[in-house]
Amino acid sequence: MALSQGIMAASVAVAAPVVLLSASSAYSARPHGALSSATLPALKTRKVFTVKASAAEQPASFGPSSQKLWTPKLVTNAVATKQETAATTGAKGGHELLLFEALREGLEEEMERDPTVVVMGEDVGHYGGSYKVTKGFAEKFGDLRALDTPIAENSFTGMAVGAAMTGLRPVIEGMNMGFLLLAYNQISNNCGMLHYTSGGQFTIPCVIRGPGGVGRQLGAEHSQRLESYFQSVPGLQMVACSTPYNAKGLMKAAIRSQNPVILFEHVLLYNLKETIPDEDYICCLEEAEMVRPGKDITILTYSRMRHYVLQAAKTLVSKGYDPEIIDIRSLKPFDMYTIGNSVKKTHKVLIVEECMRTGGIGASLRAAIMENFFDYLDAPIGCLSSQDVPTPYSGPLEELTVVQPHQIISAVEKMLSD
Numbered sequence: 001m002a003l004s005q006g007i008m009a010a011s012v013a014v015a016a017p018v019v020l021l022s023a024s025s026a027y028s029a030r031p032h033g034a035l036s037s038a039t040l041p042a043l044k045t046r047k048v049f050t051v052k053a054s055a056a057e058q059p060a061s062f063g064p065s066s067q068k069l070w071t072p073k074l075v076t077n078a079v080a081t082k083q084e085t086a087a088t089t090g091a092k093g094g095h096e097l098l099l100f101e102a103l104r105e106g107l108e109e110e111m112e113r114d115p116t117v118v119v120m121g122e123d124v125g126h127y128g129g130s131y132k133v134t135k136g137f138a139e140k141f142g143d144l145r146a147l148d149t150p151i152a153e154n155s156f157t158g159m160a161v162g163a164a165m166t167g168l169r170p171v172i173e174g175m176n177m178g179f180l181l182l183a184y185n186q187i188s189n190n191c192g193m194l195h196y197t198s199g200g201q202f203t204i205p206c207v208i209r210g211p212g213g214v215g216r217q218l219g220a221e222h223s224q225r226l227e228s229y230f231q232s233v234p235g236l237q238m239v240a241c242s243t244p245y246n247a248k249g250l251m252k253a254a255i256r257s258q259n260p261v262i263l264f265e266h267v268l269l270y271n272l273k274e275t276i277p278d279e280d281y282i283c284c285l286e287e288a289e290m291v292r293p294g295k296d297i298t299i300l301t302y303s304r305m306r307h308y309v310l311q312a313a314k315t316l317v318s319k320g321y322d323p324e325i326i327d328i329r330s331l332k333p334f335d336m337y338t339i340g341n342s343v344k345k346t347h348k349v350l351i352v353e354e355c356m357r358t359g360g361i362g363a364s365l366r367a368a369i370m371e372n373f374f375d376y377l378d379a380p381i382g383c384l385s386s387q388d389v390p391t392p393y394s395g396p397l398e399e400l401t402v403v404q405p406h407q408i409i410s411a412v413e414k415m416l417s418d
Helices: 001-013 038-043 086-092 098-112 137-141 155-167 175-193 244-256 305-318 336-346 360-376 395-401 405-417
Strands: 095-100 118-120 146-148 171-174 207-212 235-241 261-266 272-278 289-292 297-302 323-328 331-332 349-356 382-386
Touching: 086 244, 095 098, 098 118, 098 244, 118 155, 118 272, 137 146, 146 171, 155 171, 155 175, 175 207, 175 235, 207 244, 235 297, 235 360, 244 261, 244 272, 289 305, 297 305, 297 336, 305 323, 305 360, 305 405, 323 336, 336 360, 360 382, 382 405
Parallel strands: 118 146, 118 171, 171 207, 207 261, 235 261, 297 323, 297 349, 349 382
Antiparallel strands: 095 272, 235 331, 289 323
8 A cells, every 4th residue: 555655656746857868968957946836737747757877977886786786696896905985085185074964965966966866754854854964955955855754654665665666766764763664564575576576677776774773872762773674685785884985975876776775874973074075976885895904803894883893903903913894884785705805814704793693784794704705714703793682771781782892802802812
C-alpha cells in the first residue's frame, strides 16, 4: 500500500521540470527555481523523462553499476597507499566546514546540478533537519524539493522508492537512524530488491541518511547502530562518513549512484571541523581510505572509531609501534583490494568498531579476510566491538559499552608481543 501511494505521490510531487538532455545540453543551462503548487497542473500533463548526461558530461565513476556491484570478485581502483584526503588537497585551496555543513554543501550542490534530486523526511523543510543539514533548502528549492513529511517512516520511505522508480533521486533523512526500523519493510523488500524483482526494469537511485551511533546519554532507542541490521539486505550499498571531507564526497557520490545507498552519519561527529577543497570532488563509494601507512599491524575501522584509533595511535607510535590505519568507509561491499594489500604487508589485523560484536560489521569483515587472505595472517584477527547490551542512559555505564582508546592500545600491544 505504501509503495503504491509512493508512486502516486511521486507522479504529482515532481521536484522540477525534468527534461531529456541532448548531447549539447549542460546542467548549468537548466532552471533550478523553486516550485509552487501553482505549477502542478502543468506538470501533471508533462511527460517525464530520465535525466541522462552526454558522454562528455558523464563523470568518471560515482559508484558501482548494478552489474559491477554483483560481480563475483570485487575489483576496485583503490591503492593501499592512497591518501587523497583533505590533508593532501589542502595546498589546492579550500574552506573550513563542520561535518554537518559539509553534508549540506554536498547535498545542495547536487540539488543545484540535478533538478531530479529531492529531499524528504521529518522536519527537513522549514526547520532544516534535526541537525540542520537541510537548513535553508525550503526557501531555496521550494516545498516540493524539500518535502516535510508526517511522522510515518514506512510511508515516506515507500513514497521515496516510488519517486525513484519514476525518475527522481530522493534523499531520505531519518531524524534518528533508529526510527528507520519502522521503515525496514520498505528498505528491505522494495528499496533493496526492486531492481532485481522487476527484472531490471526499475532502478532505485535513493539515498537514506541520518544521525546514528552512540551519542552522549541519548538512551538505548536513540543509540542504534543499524549497519548490522541492513548489511544482509540484498541490493543495498552502505557507506559511513567520518570527516567533513569524506562526508561531502560520499554524499555526492551516493546521490549520483544508480543504487540505493545508506549513508551512516555519527551524531557525535557533526561538529568536527576540517578544511575541504574548493573544487568539486567525490569519494568513490567502493574505496577505503588509507589514513596512516604503517608496517606492524593493520587497524581497520570506520566512523567515530577512526578518531579513537588515531588517538590510540599517538601513544602506540611513541612506544615504537608503526600501525597502519584504514578507514574502510564502504561497509558494503568491502574494499578487499586495499584491505588485502595491507594484510599482505603487515600480516596482523585488528578491527575496531562501534557496532555490536554479534552479527556486526566486524564479524563480516573478519570472515571476508579469513576467506581471502588466511595464508598471509601470522595471528588470529582481533576485533574490538561494543558490548551486546542495550546502551545505558548513565554516562559512565554508556562509556563502558563502547570501545575506548586504552583498549585499542592494549589490544595492539598484545597482538604485537605474541
